[in-house]
Amino acid sequence: MKAxxxxxxxxxxxxxxxxxxxxxxxxxxxxSDHVDKILVSKYGVRGARDDDCVDVxxxxxxxxxxxxxxxxxxxxxxxxxxxxxxxxxxxxxxxKRRIKYLVIIGGNDSADxxxxxxxxxxxxGYELRVWHIPKTVDNDLLVNDxxxxxxxxxxxxxxxxxxxxxxxxxIPGLKVDVTMGRHxxxxxAASQLFMKEPGYGGPDVVFxxxxxxxxxxxxxxxxxxxxxxxxxxxxxxxxxCALAVKKVLSEEADAHGNVQLSGSGTFAxxxxxxxxxxxxxxxxxxxxxxxxxxxxxxxxxxxEVDLDEARRGGRYAVQQxxxxxxxxxxIVVANRDLQYxxxxxxxKLEEVAEKTKSMPLEFVEKHxxxxxxxxxxxxxxGEVPEYDSLI
Amino acid sequence: MKAxxxxxxxxxxxxxxxxxxxxxxxxxxxxSDHVDKILVSKYGVRGARDDDCVDVxxxxxxxxxxxxxxxxxxxxxxxxxxxxxxxxxxxxxxxKRRIKYLVIIGGNDSADxxxxxxxxxxxxGYELRVWHIPKTVDNDLLVNDxxxxxxxxxxxxxxxxxxxxxxxxxIPGLKVDVTMGRHxxxxxAASQLFMKEPGYGGPDVVFxxxxxxxxxxxxxxxxxxxxxxxxxxxxxxxxxCALAVKKVLSEEADAHGNVQLSGSGTFAxxxxxxxxxxxxxxxxxxxxxxxxxxxxxxxxxxxEVDLDEARRGGRYAVQQxxxxxxxxxxIVVANRDLQYxxxxxxxKLEEVAEKTKSMPLEFVEKHxxxxxxxxxxxxxxGEVPEYDSLI
Numbered sequence: 001m002k003a004x005x006x007x008x009x010x011x012x013x014x015x016x017x018x019x020x021x022x023x024x025x026x027x028x029x030x031x032s033d034h035v036d037k038i039l040v041s042k043y044g045v046r047g048a049r050d051d052d053c054v055d056v057x058x059x060x061x062x063x064x065x066x067x068x069x070x071x072x073x074x075x076x077x078x079x080x081x082x083x084x085x086x087x088x089x090x091x092x093x094x095x096k097r098r099i100k101y102l103v104i105i106g107g108n109d110s111a112d113x114x115x116x117x118x119x120x121x122x123x124x125g126y127e128l129r130v131w132h133i134p135k136t137v138d139n140d141l142l143v144n145d146x147x148x149x150x151x152x153x154x155x156x157x158x159x160x161x162x163x164x165x166x167x168x169x170x171i172p173g174l175k176v177d178v179t180m181g182r183h184x185x186x187x188x189a190a191s192q193l194f195m196k197e198p199g200y201g202g203p204d205v206v207f208x209x210x211x212x213x214x215x216x217x218x219x220x221x222x223x224x225x226x227x228x229x230x231x232x233x234x235x236x237x238x239x240x241c242a243l244a245v246k247k248v249l250s251e252e253a254d255a256h257g258n259v260q261l262s263g264s265g266t267f268a269x270x271x272x273x274x275x276x277x278x279x280x281x282x283x284x285x286x287x288x289x290x291x292x293x294x295x296x297x298x299x300x301x302x303x304e305v306d307l308d309e310a311r312r313g314g315r316y317a318v319q320q321x322x323x324x325x326x327x328x329x330x331i332v333v334a335n336r337d338l339q340y341x342x343x344x345x346x347x348k349l350e351e352v353a354e355k356t357k358s359m360p361l362e363f364v365e366k367h368x369x370x371x372x373x374x375x376x377x378x379x380x381x382g383e384v385p386e387y388d389s390l391i
Numbered sequence: 392m393k394a395x396x397x398x399x400x401x402x403x404x405x406x407x408x409x410x411x412x413x414x415x416x417x418x419x420x421x422x423s424d425h426v427d428k429i430l431v432s433k434y435g436v437r438g439a440r441d442d443d444c445v446d447v448x449x450x451x452x453x454x455x456x457x458x459x460x461x462x463x464x465x466x467x468x469x470x471x472x473x474x475x476x477x478x479x480x481x482x483x484x485x486x487k488r489r490i491k492y493l494v495i496i497g498g499n500d501s502a503d504x505x506x507x508x509x510x511x512x513x514x515x516g517y518e519l520r521v522w523h524i525p526k527t528v529d530n531d532l533l534v535n536d537x538x539x540x541x542x543x544x545x546x547x548x549x550x551x552x553x554x555x556x557x558x559x560x561x562i563p564g565l566k567v568d569v570t571m572g573r574h575x576x577x578x579x580a581a582s583q584l585f586m587k588e589p590g591y592g593g594p595d596v597v598f599x600x601x602x603x604x605x606x607x608x609x610x611x612x613x614x615x616x617x618x619x620x621x622x623x624x625x626x627x628x629x630x631x632c633a634l635a636v637k638k639v640l641s642e643e644a645d646a647h648g649n650v651q652l653s654g655s656g657t658f659a660x661x662x663x664x665x666x667x668x669x670x671x672x673x674x675x676x677x678x679x680x681x682x683x684x685x686x687x688x689x690x691x692x693x694x695e696v697d698l699d700e701a702r703r704g705g706r707y708a709v710q711q712x713x714x715x716x717x718x719x720x721x722i723v724v725a726n727r728d729l730q731y732x733x734x735x736x737x738x739k740l741e742e743v744a745e746k747t748k749s750m751p752l753e754f755v756e757k758h759x760x761x762x763x764x765x766x767x768x769x770x771x772x773g774e775v776p777e778y779d780s781l782i
Contacts, residue, residue: 072561163684169463169467170463171467292679293680294685298550
């Protein structure tokens with residue numbers, strides 16, 4: 001009896017469009033003559049290890065459409081990083097379930113998982129086509145022009161910043177917001193995508209992990225200068241900048257050795273506390289928000305472009321896996337010379353595994369995004385909302 | 392020369408639809424034969440005091456449409472609470488500018504301002520028609536069925552909670568989110584409006600200021616019970632509950648004597664820190680977000696119902712002020728016996744001034760919203776997003 005099953009899993013931090021990729025995989029597999037069974041492993045590769053799967057071979061198109069538009073991971077996710085024994089278990093399940101195609105949707109950690117499992121399969125002579133499909137809000141995957149999930153996160157953050165900037169213009173004060181982005185400033189930079197000028201439709205300034213290391217001294221200089229000029233100031237800071245002041249932050253390592261910077265208001269409160277003291281104005285309204293999971297899960301700010309591309313990424317992996325009998329990762333290619341053009345190509349798993357990229361330095365100059373960044377990111381976020389002001 | 396000018400101001404914390412009310416006022420005044428000039432005072436009544444206004448008599452409809460859909464206060468806002476001298480200055484400006492209609496959009500503080508100014512005008516025999524139009528995300532105005540602004544805030548919070556609940560289901564852990572709502576639990580309760588069951592599409596539990604006073608002991612009991620059962624727990628807590636544990640929070644009073652509970656992550660971090668210790672599970676993912684200004688400024692989660700009602704409220708005030716030569720406040724009336732029906736009536740300024748209402752106790756039972764609350768709030772938030780899960 002031939003092994004023609006497909007198993008797909010969602011891994012790492014959820015995004016607003018990781019379900020769109022999942023649905024792309026499922027619907028393409030449903031169409032394929034090469035696939036006779038489609039399983040979603042629950043809670044990412046953990047379900048593949050534990051033989052805990054949902055059979056979606058005959059799932060209805062109506063339900064798929066709803067799932068494709070649902071944020072977060074409909075099959076569950078995991079941050080497990082499989083070791084040798086973990087991978088052994090996955091093989092046992094794959095054999096038992098007659099799996100030929102193993103599709104892993106995830107970030108760089110997940111690409112690395114895919115590579116490990118693929119190497120083991122090769123070593124053992126088991127015919128397993130392992131595929132990785134990129135996903136991360138951080139947008140820090142190598143080789144890819146951008147990651148599925150970033151466009152929606154950027155749209156969410158640009159919208160939050162638009163609202164907060166208008167709020168801070170209406171009742172002038174000091175506002176600091178902290179975004180996700182451990183290593184790269186792409187998310188923080190997105191906060192200025194909808195602005196008409198610094199401070200109007202976005203923050204006056206953004207602080208990203210790239211370039212000159214973040215220091216509290218420089219931050220306070222910038223903030224107080226703007227406040228002196230405008231009697232209000234709004235700054236967006238990437239959580240990656242917190243590394244520079246980590247002594248004030250609780251350090252907590254997850255299974256990957258990443259320091260936990262999200263999920264606490266400590267950094268934002270520290271920044272706004274310092275800035276309030278430095279500005280030292282009477283009755284100064286000072287506020288700090290840490291946007292947290294909103295950035296990757298809001299159902300109301302999904303980018304249509306991102307949603308569509310993420311689904312195409314899912315379909316593409318299955319097309320390549322079944323027609324070419326290849327292993328690999330889906331690589332996102334884009335051309336912005338004239339109109340934005342998106343395409344996909346096949347890459348090797350090791351191309352993206354276990355490495356992250358930074359944002360180019362020329363995307364932010366003196367804490368304001370450049371036309372180069374707008375040219376890069378605007379095509380990914382969908383329609384720009386209109387707004388106007390009387391002041 | 393007859394005084395036929397209209398001056399309108401936006402006051403208090405901005406909302407997602409306060410501009411819709413502003414536009415309702417302007418467009419109705421443009422149509423009226425009784426009004427020959429329309430001014431927006433900048434930064435709320437502060438602009439009325441300082442004679443700092445924008446003339447919008449001939450503003451184009453296209454621009455009005457964009458402003459109506461823009462969150463926050465396009466004319467600026469203020470939290471000033473006018474005293475005798477402040478009101479004197481407003482009269483001087485009103486006389487000089489030939490103002491007959493003074494429209495104040497705002498919350499209960501603003502209704503009180505309107506009353507003060509109105510009393511002064513009457514005392515001095517100056518013919519000034521003073522109108523208040525309700526606005527507050529907190530939904531705690533007396534007499535009104537609901538306030539303009541609440542529906543969009545509720546939609547925003549319900550969407551945030553939907554996303555966060557799906558996120559916490561995908562990678563199970565402990566999640567606590569803190570909402571606005573100093574005195575009333577309406578905003579926190581809205582976090583369960585889109586859920587299919589507790590913990591799926593909304594939090595497992597909500598904690599509101601009404602009913603039994605919040606205690607950390609009870610909170611931890613509830614949280615640990617749910618975690619034991621499901622190995623994940625998601626709670627939404629109103630900032631109003633922070634009063635019960637205020638000794639751990641920085642206390643800061645604004646001009647109204649309100650304790651500042653927003654704008655800091657302290658309360659959420661305190662809650663999640665305590666809960667993490669109480670659950671005491673290995674590798675527990677624990678996160679806290681404080682949603683802050685997002686709840687009142689997000690451009691992507693405005694309720695169409697709220698937007699429309701807010702605009703009708705603006706038009707209604709001008710109709711009443713000009714046709715009936717009345718002073719008053721716009722009162723929101725609703726009937727939910729069969730289909731939701733919305734209407735407006737005229738109230739006296741003192742009816743809503745300086746008082747707040749709590750949410751009825753029967754809207755939340757054992758930390759879960761009741762059908763009575765759904766019946767009350769669902770008609771206000773617009774379309775309910777579809778979502779689905781495979782786990």
